[in-house]
Amino acid sequence: MQRVAPKIQAVVEPVVVGLGYEYVGAEFGQAENGTTLRVFIDTSKGIEVDDCASVSRQLSAALDVDDVISTAYLLEVSSPGVDRPLFTEAQFAAQVGEEVRARTVTAHDGRRNYKGKLVSVADGEATIEIDGVDFSVPIDDVEQANLIAKF
DSSP: OEEOOHHHHHHHHHHHHHTTOEEEEEEEEEETTEEEEEEEEEOTTOOOHHHHHHHHHHHHHHHHHHTOOOSOOEEEEEOOOTTOBOOSHHHHHTTTTSEEEEEEEEEETTEEEEEEEEEEEETTEEEEEETTEEEEEEGGGEEEEEEOOOO
């Protein structure tokens, strides 16, 4: 799964926000059950199943009208959960000090996969400390990132 294309986000985000929810982000790609569009929503009160169902109905209709996805797909709407995905610089910045996992589209410093402590975020880059070494990761090049849940 990777971040959605801008044309899909342009349909999804206004629907989610228009219904009164925070648009956390969305992913599209091959999942366990086939091609999937996964949309993450949130509110200050949390998300319940009825919230997901309501957003799913509205998104389904909007996506059918705009026809931005040409193949068959499954639509999933959920809360971000404890392993919250990170899509934007602001979302990364809110998690400084936490353990994160990130995968980039292209290799940086010889690597695409990062798992460590998020130590800073500035100027479109996240700095992740791995075994005492800081790696600078361009947020625009992140394919997928999330918090590592602590139990």
